Amino acid sequence: xxxxxxxxxxxxxxxxxxxxxxxxxxxxxxxxxxxxxxxxxxxxxxxxxxxxxxxxxxxxxxxxxxxxxxxxxxxxxxxxxxxxxxxxxxxxxxxxxxxxxxxxxxxxxxxxxxxxxxxxxxxxxxxxxxxxxxxxxxxxxxx
Numbered sequence: 391x392x393x394x395x396x397x398x399x400x401x402x403x404x405x406x407x408x409x410x411x412x413x414x415x416x417x418x419x420x421x422x423x424x425x426x427x428x429x430x431x432x433x434x435x436x437x438x439x440x441x442x443x444x445x446x447x448x449x450x451x452x453x454x455x456x457x458x459x460x461x462x463x464x465x466x467x468x469x470x471x472x473x474x475x476x477x478x479x480x481x482x483x484x485x486x487x488x489x490x491x492x493x494x495x496x497x498x499x500x501x502x503x504x505x506x507x508x509x510x511x512x513x514x515x516x517x518x519x520x521x522x523x524x525x526x527x528x529x530x531x532x533x
Contacts, residue, residue, distance in 0.1 A: 443522070467515075468485065
């Protein structure tokens, strides 16, 4: 297994150390998850809170845009974005699933489009996964 894919697997399972705090912005207070309550959160609630954090990795979503980025399970990542197109007055939606395999990261898009990540796209995905783990651990799972 190549070094890039070994690193991807390490990032997906969260073995990288935490390095930087999540930058604050005037808008981040509105989307940051609330502190954990004393009751045990459901898996769905945890995924939702992780998704709120993950949505900010790529910058502030434009007004009217709903963005999600989260780790669904040990080997699956989800990117989802919904926008309102003012020209057509239609809601548009895009969902991309990233599957971690021993031989690479498979990008699965709507319309049966499948391809393995490579080059800049692979590096950007790895950076997003690392940032996701750092921010989720720091902002959700640290007491």
